[in-house]
Amino acid sequence: MKPFDKHDQDVAITSLLRRHGWEDGETLARQWLAGDGSDRRFCRVRREGASLLAVVPPIGNPAAMNEARSVYRIGRHLLRCGVAVPACYDFDENSGIVLCEDLGDRLLHAALPELDDTEKKRWYEGAIQALVRLQVLGREGFDPNWCWDTQRYDRQLMLQRESGYFRDAFCGSLLGIEDFASGLTAEFLQIADRAAAQPAHFLLHRDFQSRNLMLCDGRVRIIDFQGARLGPLGYDLASLLLDPYAALAPSLRAQLQAYYITTVSGYIPLDPHSFNEGYYYLFLQRNLQILGAFAFLSQQKGKVFFKDFLKPSLVSLADHLAGNQGDAFPCLRALLDECFPLLEQYLQWK
Numbered sequence: 239m240k241p242f243d244k245h246d247q248d249v250a251i252t253s254l255l256r257r258h259g260w261e262d263g264e265t266l267a268r269q270w271l272a273g274d275g276s277d278r279r280f281c282r283v284r285r286e287g288a289s290l291l292a293v294v295p296p297i298g299n300p301a302a303m304n305e306a307r308s309v310y311r312i313g314r315h316l317l318r319c320g321v322a323v324p325a326c327y328d329f330d331e332n333s334g335i336v337l338c339e340d341l342g343d344r345l346l347h348a349a350l351p352e353l354d355d356t357e358k359k360r361w362y363e364g365a366i367q368a369l370v371r372l373q374v375l376g377r378e379g380f381d382p383n384w385c386w387d388t389q390r391y392d393r394q395l396m397l398q399r400e401s402g403y404f405r406d407a408f409c410g411s412l413l414g415i416e417d418f419a420s421g422l423t424a425e426f427l428q429i430a431d432r433a434a435a436q437p438a439h440f441l442l443h444r445d446f447q448s449r450n451l452m453l454c455d456g457r458v459r460i461i462d463f464q465g466a467r468l469g470p471l472g473y474d475l476a477s478l479l480l481d482p483y484a485a486l487a488p489s490l491r492a493q494l495q496a497y498y499i500t501t502v503s504g505y506i507p508l509d510p511h512s513f514n515e516g517y518y519y520l521f522l523q524r525n526l527q528i529l530g531a532f533a534f535l536s537q538q539k540g541k542v543f544f545k546d547f548l549k550p551s552l553v554s555l556a557d558h559l560a561g562n563q564g565d566a567f568p569c570l571r572a573l574l575d576e577c578f579p580l581l582e583q584y585l586q587w588k
Contacts, residue, residue, distance in 0.1 A: 242297050242298070242332070242333060243297065244297070246332075246333060247294055247297070247333055247335065250330045250332065250333040250335050251268075251281060251283070251292045251294075251335060251337075253330065254292065254327075254328050254330055254335060254337040255283060255290070255337070257328055258290070258327055258328060258337060260283070260285065260290070264285050265285060265286070266283055266284065266285050267283070267284045267285075268281055268282070268283050268284075269281070269282040269283075269284070270282075274449060274543075276462075277295075277296045277299070277302065278293060278294060278295055278296065278302070279294045279296075280292070280293055280294065281294060282340060289340040290327070290337060290338070290339070290340055291324075291337075291338050291339070291340040291341075292335050292336070292337055292338075293306070293309060293335065293336040293338060294333070294334075294335050295333075295334040295335070301386070302334065303334040304386035305386045305387075305464050306329070306334035306335070306336055306464075307329070307334070307384075307386065308384055308385060308386040308464040308465075308466075309326065309336050309338075309463075309464040310326050310329040310336050311381075311384040312380075312384050312385075312463055312464060312466050313325075313326035313336075313338065313463065313464075314326050315376070315379065315380060315381075315384070316372065316376050316460075316463060316466075319371070319375045319376050319378065319379075320371060320375060321368065321371050321372045321375065321376050321460065322368040322371070322457060322458060322459045322460055323372075323459065323460050323461070323463055324338045324339035324340075324341050324459060324461065325338060325339040326338045326339075327339070341452045341454040341459050341461070342452065342454055344452060344453045344454065345448065345449055345451065345452055345453075346361060346365065346448040346449075346451040346452065346453055346458065346484075347447075347448035347449045347451075347483045347484060349361070349453055350448065350484055355490075358490070359490065359493065359494075361453065361458060362478075362486075362490070362494050363494070363497055364457060364458040365451050365458045365478060366475075366478070366494060366497055366498050366501055367458075367501060368451075368457075368458050368459070368460055369443070369446060369460075369474055369475070369478070369498075370498070370501045370502050370505060372441055372443060372460060372463070372466075372474075373440045373441050373442070373443075373471055373474065373502075374440065374441075374502070374505045374506060375505075376441040376466070377439065377440050377441040377468070380441055380466075380468070382467070382468060385466070385467045386464065386465075387465060387467070388467060389467055389468065390438065390467055390468045390469060391438065391442050391444065391467055391468070391469030391470070391473060392434060392438070392469075393430045393431065393433075393434040396429075396430040396433060396434065396523050397426060397427070397430050399527065399530075400523045400524075400526045400527040400530065401426035401429065401430065401523070401526050402426075402530075403526070403527060403530025403531065403534070404526040404527070404529050404530040405418065405422070405426075405530075406530070407530040407531075407533040407534040407537075407538075408529040408530050408532075408533040408548075408577075409573065409577060411533065411534075411537060411538070412533040412536075412537050412548075412581075412584060413577060413580040413581060413584060414580065415573075415576065415577070415580070418569075418573065419569040419572065419573065421568070421569040422569040422570065422573065424569075425566075425567045425568075425569050425570050426570075428566065428567075429519050429522050429523065429567070430523070432516070432518075432519040433470070433473075433516065433519040433520050433522070433523050435516065436470035436471070436472060436516040436520065437470060437471070438468060438469050438470045439468060440468070440469065440470065440471050441466055441467075441468065441469075442466060442467055442468065442469030442470070442473055442474060443460070443463055443465070443466055443474050443477075444465045444466065444467065444469070444473070444474070444477070445462055445465060445477060446460075446474040446475075446477040446478050447477050447478060447481040447483060447484070448478075448481050448483050448484045449483055450462040470516065470520060471502065471508075471513065472513060472516055472517040472520040472521075473520045473523070473524060475495065475498050475517065476517065476520050476521040476523075476524040476525075477524050478494075479491045479494060479495065479521075480521060480524060480525055480528075480554050480558075482528065482547040482550040482551045482554065483547065485550060495514075495517070499513060499514075518558075518563055521558055522555070522558060522559075525551065525554055525555040525558060526555070528547075528551045529548065529551050529552060529555065531544075532544040532545070532547055532548050532551060533548065536548070545585070548581060548585070549581060549582075549585065552574065552577060552578065552581060555574060556571075556574050556578075559571055559574070
């Protein structure tokens with residue numbers, strides 16, 4: 239069998255459209271859209287009064303094919319659970335293309351400069367309502383075999399892909415730091431142990447932030463959910479509130495954290511003290527992951543958009559460690575002191 243190519247992808251999109259009732263004889267306009275941090279492409283197909291979106295994985299990438307299957311399977315499950323995700327209509331097994339509902343172009347991130355404080359709070363409360371439904375209702379009947387990456391957010395993932403990612407991609411590759419304090423590994427273990435102690439039988443989005451939330455027909459809709467897996471409640475909230483794209487004010491973060499606890503409590507019993515205690519460490523884990531990811535995407539993948547968010551993410555991590563709880567992590571604090579001037583040099587040089 240010959241390798242799959244872009245012509246084959248076009249044919250597959252046409253076939254999916256036909257199965258959906260959009261015939262070749264109609265006037266259909268195709269518009270190719272760029273992805274964000276992903277290597278996927280997106281094809282918007284329009285006809286009079288309607289549009290659909292084809293999500294197209296990179297050619298010749300087995301992992302991307304597995305990810306595409308997760309988009310379709312998890313997306314259909316979440317929609318059945320009443321979670322605010324786009325409808326996934328059809329899937330082509332040969333190309334990995336998913337045909338789904340087109341939610342338009344209005345990301346929450348893009349809308350933020352237009353919103354006053356009241357409107358911003360209202361949209362974020364809507365995002366929290368959608369998140370809680372995903373986490374609590376979406377776990378019912380969820381099959382971990384649908385996960386393309388790992389089935390759970392656990393201690394091993396934290397150490398390898400979050401604190402380890404921060405150390406290797408951000409500190410090492412981006413900033414050129416070669417020597418690390420002997421106690422740093424123990425501190426990463428302590429953070430991971432505290433985070434992993436949280437109940438982890440909920441559904442985790444794992445990248446719940448303003449560029450994965452769309453404003454469509456007056457409500458918040460969730461996209462890029464293919465990384466969903468079982469995990470703790472607080473991680474997705476941390477993703478939303480520390481989101482460097484949005485730079486939410488500390489006062490709004492506090493209000494939204496309280497609103498989240500109230501919203502979850504409407505579904506399940508929740509002890510606010512225990513939740514907030516674990517949230518501190520999940521916030522740290524997410525912040526470490528962001529810095530590793532932004533370093534990799536900007537340096538290794540050439541996606542310069544992410545470079546602008548390196549410093550805000552580092553400031554966020556330092557601020558989070560500045561309180562009394564941060565006293566337990568002197569090696570990480572010292573490492574951040576080393577990182578700041580090196581990052582300034584990198585940003586000026588680039």
